[in-house]
Amino acid sequence: MTQKPTSPLVGTVYIVGSGPGDLDLLTLRAARLIGEADAIVYDHLIAEGVLGLARPEAEKIYAGKESSKHSVPQHELNRLLVSLARAGRNVVRLKGGDPFVFGRGGEEIETLVDSGIPFEVVPGVTSAVGCAAYAGIPLTHREHAQAVAFATGHLKDGTINLDWPSLARPRLTVVFYMGVGTLAEICRQMIAHGLPPDHPAAVVQNGTTQRQRVLTADLATLPGKVAAAGVTAPALIIVGTVVRLHRKLAWFSPRLPDRPD
Structure with a gap:
């Protein structure tokens, strides 16, 4: 997806996904663009080691967002991208x-x-796909789930007023992003809208990295297990009977020994 430049003096902004954490999951196009960039405006949750691919002279600007703590407000970040491109820099x-x-x-x-401002979009491996794969939890499976849904753990206004009836359905895998802080409410709503308390669920923290932890339980007990383990963001919540396959299909073994399961 490319928009043509309006002026030869204007740089291009490349919106690049770095994947869920493992540098090996970075696409070849993303790696090339990072190595050619004049400026890199990067988030908190980028692939580990990815900035090492940049040229030493490239300007690196942190614009991370961590649990509602934004180093650069979104509207200012938008203006920053425009300003850098108008200065003739490829971003x-x-x-x-x-x-x-x-x-x-x-x-x-x-x-x-x-x-x-001209731009291109470079897709990345989304966290739900990457973290589920490294946790040995297939998002779809003919015997468990014929559909998958991605949902946010909190909306722009801070609520989680989601379409719960459409999410709390059997034979569906639901992956909640940014939901660790609202895990108890998510589980409560899924039960209230029709799923049984013993419906399988999991949390994957720091997925695809050497700090990965996978906790499996059910909707009734997962919040307590996560609290006891001290799990914090970044983490994904996976709800569905596919979670039962974790122990059988798990293949990734992080080097850190203290991984509760």
Whole structure:
């Protein structure tokens, strides 16, 4: 997806997904663009070691967002991308996972379009796909789930007023992003809207990295297990009977020994 430049003096902004954490999951195109960039505006949850691919002279600007703590407010970040491009610099806007899956990529591109700034979008392995794979939890399976849904653990206004009836369905896998802080409410709502308390669920913390931890339980007991283990963001919540396959299919063994399961 490319928008043509409006001026030869204007740089291009590349909205790049770096994947869920394992540097080996970075796409070849993303690696090339990072190595060519004049400036890199990067988030908190980018692949480990990815900035090492940049040129030493490239400007690196941190614009991370951590649990509602934003180092650069979104509107200022949007203006920053426009300013860098108008200065004739090629910019990589580096995000964790995929830019279009809870990555605010669409919001930033709207500003670029309105400002006449050329851009490209480089997809990344989204966290749900990467973390589930490394946890040995297939998101779909003919005997368990014929559909998968991605949902946010909190909305822009801070609530989690989701379409619970459509999420609390059998034979569906639901992956909640950014939901550790609201895990108890998520589990409560899923039970209240029809799923049994013993419906399988899991939390994957720091997925695809050497700090990965996978906790499996059910909707009734997962919040207590996560609290007791001291799990914090970044972590994904997976709800569905596919979670039962974790012990059988888990293949990734992080080097750290203290992994509760």
